[in-house]
Amino acid sequence: HLFYIFINCGRISPLVIGLVLFIHCLFDKMVRVKVEGLTPHKPVELRSKLVDDKGVTFKASALYKADETGQVDVCSTPSLGGSYTGVESMGLFWNLAPDAPHSKLLKKDVLSPIRVDLEALNGETGELLASESNERGYMTEGMKRIPLQEGRIRGVLFIPPGNGPFPGIVDLYTFGGGLTEPRASLLASKGFVVLALAYYRYQDLPKNPKNLDLEYFEEAVTYLRKRPEVKGPGIGIISISHSGGLALSMASFLSGISATVCINACNANTGLPLHYKDIVVPPLPPVMKNVKTTDSGLLDIRDALPDPTMKEHRASLIPIERATCHFLFAASEDDRNWNSTLFASRAAETLTNHGKKSFEVVTYPKAGHFLEVPYMPHCPSGFHAAVGSVVVFGGQPKAHSEAQLDLWERVQEFFKSHLDNKST
Secondary structure, eight states: OOEEEEEEOSSSOHHHHHHHOOOEEETTSOEEEEEESOOTTOEEEEEEEEEOTTSOEEEEEEEEEOOTTSOEETTTSOBOEESOOBOOTTHHHHTOEESSTTOOOOOOOTTSOEEEEEEEEETTTOOEEEEEEEEEESOOTTOEEEEEEETTEEEEEEEOSSSOOEEEEEEEOOSSSSOOOHHHHHHHTTTOEEEEEOOSSSTTSOSSOSSEEHHHHHHHHHHHHHSTTEEEEEEEEEEETHHHHHHHHHHHHOSSEEEEEEESOOSBOOSSOEEETTEEEOOOOOOGGGOEEOTTSOEEOTTSSOOTTSGGGGGGBOOGGGOOSEEEEEEETTOSSSOHHHHHHHHHHHHHHTTOOOEEEEEETTOOSOOOSTTOOOOOEEEETTTTEEEEOOOOHHHHHHHHHHHHHHHHHHHHHHTTOOOO
């Protein structure tokens, strides 16, 4: 679906605009920004702005030249300068950058859309010519959002509209704890029941856990599989960064998991000891001398974690050869959080060496650590809770955005294929 945003600069009948103006869509949808009523062949600056749930302002801009009819269509007209150059249909969205450095776009309340304000200004005088807004939502009509406090489980369950049953997915996402709902809600809009699962710094969960209790995650898997809206026999898991190790551990030790997505993950346990019944998997110890400082004074921790397949580190390896599910490993080649491509290749080698072929690996050149839903602004650096300092996350905005768009489609197809989704 393509949504149109027409910005009327006074020369086009408002009635014509009203016939084709669609300014509300899901966050992961493309919109077409077109400006009409401009002076032919004159420069015009387009600006975009949003304010996230933390109050941080994100902005982007691009300079265009109106054609002979006084129009600028960003889907076909090249930007001549600003935040990006060339033809970029969604450049005013994925190129949004924070005023406050090292900020990652925060959206906690998925019940309300995020609003992107668009402006057209005279490229010579700076005069505001026209403006419009695009509300980018996370919930489809009829979707249910159910906060969960079931036994020890804390999180939010998203159920799509319709009769079901639907394939079920556990969404593991951590960036300093708490709960992140945008990816889970958008996945649910595609026909999945999705449990966004918290595991620390949320409600009454531990603020600083001393270990990772895999039995807590087992309770969540059992709960989701028993929901009447969820079709079996197995469910899926989607994870990113540190939660990727948890996803691999769940696939290795727990039953009822059919498909696992690991985005920029490590194939060893990291951070805290992992406990499951009488099993303890120690964390992979960092090599501090491998931490570097960039020219801008930020930490680069890409090589802090060693190769977990080395003899002295194998105790931290997650035994994914035990898993019976399908895997999708996505790795960014410019991930500066850690060496995601190495860890993905090591996971693939482990599975291959044990005669397992039920996996796929996709790598993205010039993409950074946080591969999010489409059109999420790139986050090149930020505070790292485990490190206690600001670190670089890597990636170049355009390549990163293209990777997000590609991966989002792959994830949906992967789950549809391996969770037998017939309800979308």
